[in-house]
Amino acid sequence: MVKRDMTRQFLEEAYCGESKAHMKYLIFADEAEKKGLDNLANMWRAIAHAEYVHAKNHFKALGYVGSTEENLESSREGEDFEIKEMYPVYNNSADFQEEPEAVRSTHFALEAEKIHEGMYAEAKQKATEGKDIEGKTYFICEVCGYTTWDAAPEKCPVCGAKKEMFTSFSNK
């Protein structure tokens, strides 16, 4: 783990930069795929994975990988901050500045983070008992990020998107 403050600060910034680049490339890959540019989409996704490796190396040097319980608490804490502080303020400010697109995107995020916080809190309880969580299939709304499990709803309760707009995640 790094010891000096300035090196720590730089690695934090590098972790942020790699995370933003990774995300941007995944977004651009999806856009390219929509236009039928499959080879370009594949290149963007491959490079996004390289940025993942870079971010992971910085994250580990920062000492941020802990026990399963600690990793769940770190995840839960981030969601808690977004629910109680970050998104209410950003959403309120977007409303105040009459920016409907930003009101929408911050509202969508806030609603999903509330669910995420609960999922991490419950999983942390299991981890304290030394157990894995129950196996579930998760469903994510591609429009707003609403997160649920077992089945996709007929209509997304947050954004109104149809069942077909959900992507499922299960253990292969």
Next chain:
Amino acid sequence: MVKRDMTRQFLEEAYCGESKAHMKYLIFADEAEKKGLDNLANMWRAIAHAEYVHAKNHFKALGYVGSTEENLESSREGEDFEIKEMYPVYNNSADFQEEPEAVRSTHFALEAEKIHEGMYAEAKQKATEGKDIEGKTYFICEVCGYTTWDAAPEKCPVCGAKKEMFTSFSNK
């Protein structure tokens, strides 16, 4: 696209926060999987995808999705900054502060970014001609992020990892 400066600044920060959370959850998912906690790994990956949806909504509200050519130039520019400014400074500072882990992780990133910049520049040329790039299989070193195509090297030229440590990306 948002118009007001403060809303823009907040969305930039939210994009950064979502990108970092997404990345953290992918890292924790990999750690959970290594410990045989497959259900937890699946949950972390599903939530990471919800953060991707949030980040994409913010990114679009910021007006950052452009034409294919513009998206490639945005990607190339980011790499160029990392090659010429960010990583040389961070690597030099880590060396100056005698932080070997940070010297290593910034060196690994710098070497891969040089390759990425060239890939984006070449792809941009094709996009200018209205074409997709040639179909290739890409290979990413899981230790350092070194990026190559057609075949994985016997030994990674940047970190020395063996061929087996490479992950491949091709169009399904």
